[in-house]
Amino acid sequence: MIKNIIQSNETVTPNAQTLKVLHTHFPQCFDKEGKFDIDKFKDLIKNDIDITHEGYDLNFLGKNYAKLLASIDTTTVVQPDLEHNVKPENANSQNLYISGDNLDGLKHLLKSYTGAVKCIYIDPPYNTGSDGFVYNDNFNFTSQELIDKLSISEEQAQKIFDLTTKGRASHSAWLTFMYPRLLLARDLLTPDGVIFISIDDNEQANLKLICDSVFGEESFVANIPWRKRTAKSDVPFGVSQDYESIICYAKQDFTAALERGTRKYFETDDLPDRPWRIHDLTKQTNADERGNSNFTIVNPKNGDKFPANPNAVWRVTSETIKDFEKENRIVFPGDYDFLKISKPVLRYFKEDDEKKAGGMFGFTPVSTNLPKEVGMSQDGTKDIGELFNSKVFNFPKPVSLLKYLIKAATNFDKSAIIVDFFSGSASSAQAVLEVNAEDKEGGNRTFIAIQLPEVLDSKNASQKTAYEFLQSINRPTTLDFIGIERIKRAAAKIKSETKADIDYGFKHYTLVEPSEDTIDKLEEFKETEMFTNNDTLSLFGKETVLETWLVKDGYGFGAKVEDVKLADYTAYLCGKHLYFIEAGINENDMVALLDRYQQEPSFSPENIVVFGYSFNFSQTEMLRKNLFVLRDSHKNLKANFDIRY
Numbered sequence: 001m002i003k004n005i006i007q008s009n010e011t012v013t014p015n016a017q018t019l020k021v022l023h024t025h026f027p028q029c030f031d032k033e034g035k036f037d038i039d040k041f042k043d044l045i046k047n048d049i050d051i052t053h054e055g056y057d058l059n060f061l062g063k064n065y066a067k068l069l070a071s072i073d074t075t076t077v078v079q080p081d082l083e084h085n086v087k088p089e090n091a092n093s094q095n096l097y098i099s100g101d102n103l104d105g106l107k108h109l110l111k112s113y114t115g116a117v118k119c120i121y122i123d124p125p126y127n128t129g130s131d132g133f134v135y136n137d138n139f140n141f142t143s144q145e146l147i148d149k150l151s152i153s154e155e156q157a158q159k160i161f162d163l164t165t166k167g168r169a170s171h172s173a174w175l176t177f178m179y180p181r182l183l184l185a186r187d188l189l190t191p192d193g194v195i196f197i198s199i200d201d202n203e204q205a206n207l208k209l210i211c212d213s214v215f216g217e218e219s220f221v222a223n224i225p226w227r228k229r230t231a232k233s234d235v236p237f238g239v240s241q242d243y244e245s246i247i248c249y250a251k252q253d254f255t256a257a258l259e260r261g262t263r264k265y266f267e268t269d270d271l272p273d274r275p276w277r278i279h280d281l282t283k284q285t286n287a288d289e290r291g292n293s294n295f296t297i298v299n300p301k302n303g304d305k306f307p308a309n310p311n312a313v314w315r316v317t318s319e320t321i322k323d324f325e326k327e328n329r330i331v332f333p334g335d336y337d338f339l340k341i342s343k344p345v346l347r348y349f350k351e352d353d354e355k356k357a358g359g360m361f362g363f364t365p366v367s368t369n370l371p372k373e374v375g376m377s378q379d380g381t382k383d384i385g386e387l388f389n390s391k392v393f394n395f396p397k398p399v400s401l402l403k404y405l406i407k408a409a410t411n412f413d414k415s416a417i418i419v420d421f422f423s424g425s426a427s428s429a430q431a432v433l434e435v436n437a438e439d440k441e442g443g444n445r446t447f448i449a450i451q452l453p454e455v456l457d458s459k460n461a462s463q464k465t466a467y468e469f470l471q472s473i474n475r476p477t478t479l480d481f482i483g484i485e486r487i488k489r490a491a492a493k494i495k496s497e498t499k500a501d502i503d504y505g506f507k508h509y510t511l512v513e514p515s516e517d518t519i520d521k522l523e524e525f526k527e528t529e530m531f532t533n534n535d536t537l538s539l540f541g542k543e544t545v546l547e548t549w550l551v552k553d554g555y556g557f558g559a560k561v562e563d564v565k566l567a568d569y570t571a572y573l574c575g576k577h578l579y580f581i582e583a584g585i586n587e588n589d590m591v592a593l594l595d596r597y598q599q600e601p602s603f604s605p606e607n608i609v610v611f612g613y614s615f616n617f618s619q620t621e622m623l624r625k626n627l628f629v630l631r632d633s634h635k636n637l638k639a640n641f642d643i644r645y
Contacts, residue, residue: 001077001519001522001540001545001548001549001611001645002075002077002514002519002522002645003522003523003525003645004644004645005073005074005075006075006519006523008073009073009075011056012068012071012072012073012149013068013071013149014064014065014067014068014071014149014150015067015071016071017067017070017071017183018067019036022036022041023036025165026041026044028040028044029044034129037257037306041101041189052447057211057213058206058210058213060171060172060173060175061159061160061163061172061176061372062160062163062164062173062175062176062238062447063094063175063176063179064150064152065150065160065164065176066175066176066177066179066180067179067180067183068149068150069103069137069180070179070183070184073107074103074104074107074108074511075513075514075519076100076101076104076108076511076512076513076514077511077514077544077545077548078108078508078509078510078511078547078548078557079509079511079512079541079543079544079547080507080508080509080543080544080547080558081220081507081508081509081510083165084507085507085508085558087505089491089504089505090414090505090506090507090508091505092505093503093504093505093506093507093558094275094446094503094505095429095432095446095447095448095503095505095506095507096446096447096448096449096507096508096557096558097423097426097429097449097451097480097483097484097487097506097507097508097509098449098450098451098508098509098510098511098557099451099452099453099478099480099508099509099510099511100424100452100453100509100510100511101137101452101511102181102421102450102451102452102581103137103180103184104424104511104513105421105450106181106185106188106450107184108511108551108557109188109419109448110184110187110188110550111552111553111554112516112551112554112555112556112557113188113417113448113520113556114187114188115187115189115190115191116186116188116417117188117189117190117193117417117418117419117448118189118190118192118193118194118409118410118413118416118417118418118422119187119193119195119196119405119406119409119410119416119417119418119419119426120185120189120193120195120196120418120419120420121195121196121197121198121402121405121406121418121419121420122185122196122197122198122420122421122422123197123198123397123420123422123424124178124193124198124199124201124422125174125177125196125201125422125482126200126203127171127174127203128202128240129202129204133174133177133518137164137177142604143157143158143161145458146160146161147598148643163176164176171203172205173438174203174206175206175210177239178207178210179210179214181292182210182214182215183214185419186215186378188419189251190251191251191252192250192251192253192254192255192413193250193251193254194221194248194249194250194251194254194256194409195215195248195249195250196224196246196247196248196395196405196409197211197246197247197248198226198244198245198246199244199245199246199247200241200244200245201241201245203553204223204247204507205247206375207247208220208223208247211247211249215249218252219250219251219252220248220249221248221249221250221254221256222248222250222368223245223246223247223248223316223368224245224246224247224368224370225244225245225246225368225370226242226244226245226246226370226374226401227240227242227370227376228243228244228376228377229242229376229378230242230375230376233374236330236335240336244278246405246481252395253357254409255360255412256365256366256408256409257360257363257364257366257408257411257412258363258364258365258366258404258407258408258411259362259363259364259367259411260362260363260364260409261276263353264277264528265277265350266278266336266338268336271328274349274350274351275349275350276347276348276349276350277341277347277348277350277353278281278331278341278345278346278347278348279345279346279347279348280314280315280345280346281314281315281316281330281343281344281345282308282309282312282314282315282343283312283313283314283315284312285312285313286311286312287308287310287311287313290313292317292318293308293313293314293315293316293317294308294310294313294314295307295308295314295318296308297321297330298346299332299344300325301332302334303456304332304333306343306344308574315346324346328347329346329347330344330345330346330347331344331345331346331347332344334422359412363411366408366493370401370404371404373400373404374398374400374401374404375398375400375401376396376398377395377397379398379400380395380396380397380398380399380401380427381395381396383396383399383427383430384396384399384425384427384486386493387486387489387490387493388469388485388486388489390465390469391465392425392465392466392469392482393424393425393466393482394462396424396425396427397427397428398427399430399431399434402427402428402431403431403434403435406418406428406431406435406445407435410435410445413441414436414439414443414444415444415445415446416444416445416446417445417446417447417448418420418432418445418446418447418448419447419448419450420447420448420449420450420522421449421450421451422450422451422453423449423450423480423483424451424479424483425482425483425486426449426482426483426484426486426487426490428447428449429447429449429483429486429487429490429506430486430490432445432446432447433447433487433490433491433502433504434490434492434494436502436503437494437498437500437502438498438500442500442501442502443502443506444502444503446503447506449481449483449487451480451483452479452480453478453479453480453481453510454478454479454480455477455478455609456470456477456479458477466479466482469482470482470485484508487506490628491504491505492504507557507558509547509557512544514539514540521535521536521539522536522613522645525612525613525645536584536613536614537581537611537613537614541584542581545581545611546561546572546579546581549577549579549609549644550574553573553574553575553577553607554610555575555577557561559574559575560574561573561574562574564578564596566585566588566589566592566593566596567586567588567589567591567592568584568586568588568589569582569584569585569586570582571593573605576605576606577606577607577609578605578607578608578609579603579609579611580608580609580610580611580614580615580623581614582609582611582614583614583615585615585619585623587622590622590623590626593626594626605639606638606639606640607639607640607642608623608627608639608640608641608642609642609644610623610641610642610643610644611644612643612644612645613645615643620643623641624641627639627641
């Protein structure tokens with residue numbers, strides 16, 4: 001469980017993640033020893049890609065170190081909030097709130113949600129010098145390990161140590177912090193997925209370059225300016241920095257769209273089952289510029305004449321007008337009593353609009369010129385104030401802004417997963433709930449929020465209000481619990497106001513890094529022990545071990561588990577995995593297990609997973625041998641035996 005991961009991480013290199021992707025898609029470029037053959041790869045792509053062109057890349061101190069951080073597996077365990085998760089509003093919820101470092105959180109998510117997330121929104125530290133950002137990832141590499149893994153000098157290794165251990169807030173520190181998180185986030189996105197990143201000018205340029213590197217230049221969508229405030233007077237150089245950027249990158253299949261207002265179509269007896277609308281037939285072009293559109297239209301029904309306005313001629317030629325008349329596309333004054341028009345207009349049929357727009361019918365493209373309705377920082381402060389009656393969080397993004405982005409990203413997929421791994425006060429979670437509630441048929445989007453449980457300081461003026469609030473409701477004084485409380489309050493408010501039938505709950509999990517003492521105990525345990533070590537399970541708890549494994553095996557957080565009763569022992573079944581966690585299994589239990597395999601056609605777990613510390617050597621061998629016997633006697637049984645430490 002932890003010991004296995006630690007041992008595996010010892011052999012990980014910075015490019016391990018990249019090589020894994022290459023092996024998945026280009027297995028023919030690897031030799032029998034698993035080594036990547038660059039010449040085979042070049043030969044494979046030479047007809048499609050110019051591999052000799054010059055280019056550029058963003059390099060910074062700690063880049064290879066950041067790649068290494070993205071490649072190594074997390075040693076954190078997933079601890080479920082049992083009291084919270086069993087409540088009726090949460091028990092069947094698909095929404096997730098994860099308390100923990102987002103680097104660990106992303107690694108856990110990737111095991112179950114790779115290629116499944118439609119939209120990511122993050123509001124990371126801006127590295128302004130006053131936002132409190134310091135590099136705080138804590139990994140215990142020795143100098144020699146960095147030298148070996150990164151192929152760097154001792155001097156370079158020391159510079160990385162200085163960067164990551166002394167609380168630096170440099171550009172390099174910020175890039176080293178962001179790079180592995182973006183690498184992992186990229187792999188979460190669906191083929192039509194999109195990521196929005198809020199940033200200001202301190203790191204905007206660097207963020208653009210690093211995103212080009214991670215997502216590819218061709219994946220850049222837009223730099224969306226968002227007005228955060230009205231102009232201030234007491235500013236350097238007399239220039240008020242009133243805008244932030246929202247950097248947007250997307251997979252190639254992504255299309256943003258907003259629902260347009262209902263277009264007015266007329267239904268008339270002369271054109272049954274063919275709804276239509278009208279459009280101006282003139283164009284803001286004068287007669288000198290477009291002489292062939294400067295003519296008189298004659299109503300064939302009554303001979304009325306309509307000469308062109310020399311300053312705004314007809315938008316088509318006289319020949320086209322004749323074709324339109326044959327197709328019944330010209331509407332004249334007096335044709336319909338309900339139309340108050342003084343000149344001919346063009347008729348558009350709904351069927352033509354639908355054909356032309358395709359999947360975009362009823363939607364309009366998104367403009368980088370955001371509407372005023374998205375709000376400013378003051379609106380974000382107002383949002384949270386309405387829920388808490390106090391300012392428990394500084395500078396939250398307005399819910400209206402996040403709703404706009406979520407709608408733009410998910411209007412074609414109202415069951416989409418939205419991830420925010422810098423959740424802060426959980427504005428994005430509230431936005432998802434509100435968007436779902438506003439959908440006519442009830443949206444089914446789910447949110448996944450990750451927030452570091454930053455300890456609040458009662459002596460810090462910016463954190464004092466939040467600290468005192470959490471104390472007043474008897475909750476831990478860490479930032480993640482502000483987010484948890486906000487979601488609860490927002491859900492209650494939305495439910496009361498809308499009565500919408502949506503998922504208002506969420507499951508809560510905490511990522512726990514085992515202590516050094518715990519790790520020492522795990523590493524000291526010998527796999528050939530003749531006695532079980534019952535104390536090891538108590539270090540984590542059955543629920544934590546099981547939840548961690550369910551996530552690891554791709555079933556996701558909060559997966560449904562079936563108790564499998566044997567003679568005197570209970571195992572746990574999920575999908576094709578059968579988990580043995582607690583001590584106490586005996587021969588009668590083994591017989592009962594074999595009987596279930598033989599007598600119940602629907603019972604066919606293919607993976608037997610054992611918590612090695614709860615089983616002595618003879619018990620694991622008994623399980624292994626009996627399963628091999630069963631596998632040999634059953635043609636369709638392919639049971640794998642996995643002992644985890």
